[in-house]
Amino acid sequence: MAGFFERIVHLDRRWIFLLVLVSVATPIVIPIGLPVTTTGPTRAAFEFIEALHEGDVVLISFDYGPSSAPENDPMAEAVMRQCALKKLRFVVCALYALGGLGLANNVVAKIEGEFPNLRDGVDYVNLGYKDGAAAVMRHMGEDIAGAFPTDVHGKPTSEIPLMKGVHDLRQVKLVFTAATGLIGEWWITQVHPQVGIPVIIGPTAVSAPKYYAYLNSGQLVGMLGGMKGAAEYESLLRARYPELAKFYTTTRAFTATKGMDGQTVLHTVILLLLLLGNVAYFRQRRASAKARA
Amino acid sequence: MHPPEIGVWIAAFLTIACLTFLYKDNPFFRFAESLFAGVSLGYYVGIVLNQTLLPNLFAPMRENFGQNWDLVVPGLLGVLLYMRYAPKIGWVSRYALAIYVTYYIGLDFTRRIHGEVLPQLARAILPLSSLDRATFFSLVYVLGVFSVLVYFFFSKEQGPITRRISRLGIWFLMISFGAAFGFTVMGRVALLIGRLNFLILDWIYPTLGI
Amino acid sequence: MRLAAGLSLLALLVAAPIAVATPTGTLPPAPPEIPAPLSFTAVDRPGDSGDAILLTWQDPPGLPADAMIEIRRAQPPADEWAEVAEVKPGVGRHVDTTARDGNVYRYEIRVRSAATADSSGIAGAVGPPVVSDPAASHDNWFRFERTNSLIAVVLFIGIILGSIGVARSGKNIFIRKIAGLNALDEAIGRATEIGKKVMYIPGSASMDDIQSVASIAILGNVARATARYGADLDVPNKDPLTFASAREAVRAAYLAEGRPDLFREEMVNYVTYDQFAFTAAVSARMIRERPAAIFLIGYFFAESLILAETGQSVGAIQIAGQADPTQLPFFVATCDYTLIGEELYAASAYLTREPVLLGSVRGQDIAKAILIVLGILGIVAASFGVHGVADLFRTQ
């Protein structure tokens, strides 16, 4: 037995890697469908958007790249669906250099397909990508058309019907940033102080803890923390709008809710490993103390 | 269902080659890693040229030189960076670096005090008068902020009281680190889910015709 | 279409006073009177960069339920009124950001009831207008709402410069032990003994982040130690400007130690600009070359754990350092020592013991002490029911 624990304490990490691979791959092939409990920051974000009025303008900023797409894509999709259902008008932009635009285009195309009534330029507009995130944000605070002279199709921003009456961020009711790194934080530390616009952030799980400080200080309205936050948002959305269920139950497409199955299994596996590691550690320590005595 | 296109096969091969690094270093990984280093650098050549230099430097100068004549200067400063390869006058590259660094550091300076120190302090000023759960939570918060700050005192030898407070600060730090670690596992698993989704849903299933 | 609406508006405007003057009964009932907004002013918006005029007013009592406030503007001497905005009641202010500096404007404000005929009986009836004094926008010299932040900045600069002055005058300054920095020499020494290299990664950020600047300062000290011991140094870089700085710093360190012969250009090398391509290449380098000591100091992002776990698996002594809290948990879990937060910035003072640097660390401590005292005073005041203490520190 002591030999077993000895081996566990110094376990080759490749066994752990194998375990991780198996426990994440299995639920993709065989889904479980576990329930999701919602948390305060996500509910705050959801209710804030719910309280907006028809015709209000929301800015959705794609501040992430393909590497965090499994986390951020479902957030952007969920918020856009909510805007479409509530008839909020949304302005899309991308400030992340490495593929933010491609992701924005994908998500917009997907939502266009789901809501055929949406009119480009009237109900939403895709302004495309602009380099120099912080400077662009500050510029948008003063003049959106100045920061983005044309939309993604090359149409002058000032001629787009939606942008009539939307000169700068002061006429926008909310910024939602799906973000992987610093850019999301700049919305809070630079744009929010500049124009006082409410900000909701959808950060990757890793940066989420940092934003609690901003939630506490009131600089942030709400937050969708990582894939769990996205899954929570999906479940809030499905509860409020049953007509959305069809987007969240197809077998081929990926949703954050499905991702949570793999998450749960792997979290369980890691916790069991922690338990095993500690039991082994104490057994071994006792054994070596005995040996010394 | 169409069989996956050649691009999917390339991506699948590179994905698996990278994953083999977990087992051990091997020629497939080394191939993928070298290719990645080259492709990524080439990628940024394309990105920087098309998304930074063309729209910010060349296009404005070509379209309206009168308004943008001053952009000659950053172009020249950019060239100065390469002067380090000229042995005698390598020192002129310092100008470019000094301007770049101090501008952003200046920007950072006010951002730290204006955007971080003051708002975070404002947040820690909480009334602790009533006896309820909210006050207890506020007290925990206040203790946390100030004990961590005490831990960061460098120039004063710790007395018995400050030593205890700073120990408390370390405990708060440990809670925070543990919590943040646990919180992050999710995000990382999400990435792996993304890759395995690709391998299973976009490559294996279509190849097998499922 | 718009012309027709305008004409009918005009007709209404003309008709309204007549309707009031006529005795009731002979004509259809008079429309409910629409009140005019009160205390309307138009002034330059204070504390901005110009091109904006601030309009303020008070909603009059007895507004129709669906009324809007209509704002128009004219440029004297011309008397053509152009619509600027229509806002909901209850706001009481509007900023006209379409104004241009150097122009003089007059603004007119009036209440417009609903445009549809069925809600109040009259289609788009408007109340009497109130016209402002002429106003012009200009840029200003100070943002008053940032007074608190300016005071803080000035105070901070004063404290730091004062402490540096005191330190320069020769006062001895104590600095507490920082374990990660004590281990630095030991790690380099061990690398020299077993003939393996020392790897120093100055983060993934460019020189626009101050953590990179701090890391380069520490790198200077590490390079001096490797020059002294004769250990091999390897500094792979992600950012080209950090790379340029790092090379200068290492070269200067070898020169300062009198060992320019040991300095090789390849010690500080560039890998690639992509975060993960960099990570893959450097991790692979760790596995292949098995450095004895690895320093991960600077601003790291998600790559932190891949680098540190790989470094751990090759058995290197690892010292990490980062001021931003996001990656600290991973460094704490995988590295032997971690410089946490402010420790990163105190490091160069600790390593060099230069009075100027020690003085500024002392200044930071004084600033912290003041913050703690202010915080506690604020909490006491807030607990005794003084409102708005925290607002003194909120910035805009």
Added chain:
Amino acid sequence: MNLEFGRVTLVILFAIVPIVGFFLGLRAPALRSRIPIFVGVFAGLIPILSMYVPKKFIAGPTGMSPRLDQWLIILAGFALLLGIVNVLQNNMRKISRREKGWPFSVVLLIGLFVTGGFGVYGGISGQGIGIAADGTPTPFQYVTNWFFQPLQSTIFSLLAFFMASAAFRAFRARNTEATILLVAAALIMMGRVPLLELLAVPIPSLQPAAASASQGLGKLTEWIMKTPNGAAQAGIIIGAALGAASMALRVILGIERGYLGLGKGE
């Protein structure tokens, strides 16, 4: 020619002064470091002033601070070539000396030239680097989609494995601090996912209890993240901000100048 005050000042400070400095520096070596530091003081003061002085010439949309921002984005663009030169030097050397693993240097250079070539072609031809006018991806986009992005995402996803191995090794209750770390991590991991529900799957009668316990755990997680974690983060942020601001001051004033390769008193 736009000769706004702010713009002309920028050109004088950051072009004329360096040019004069260059010629002076040829004769007086001491000025080779002093004038760059002097210029740096101004570059550092501009953004600080623009924070409080909203005058057009400094903080307006084309004022000194935003304009300098635009300048430096361009400067940073030039810097990439600095790195590329170094990569070429290092790999060419490996290839010419037939150092161990030199074929991989060939792979690297092919990747660099092909991808970079597509990017340059896209820029010069006006085709761009995204989707071409006919809706097909440009060659650059093709390489991005099927080479660059899968590689990037896969290396990123290695973190899932490393999280597990790091947690297993590091989270052991060796002492008080390590125990706190372990307990906090374990609690949060439990609270973040419907783990109790998963464990209750085989026993249906326990499921409601598991759900409510899970809800409670979720609340606890939220509290830990918000209160003790939020407090520690705020403490780190405040301390680090003071350290950063003090360092910034030293850099702007030219006291700290290791980043220029200048030691004390050089």
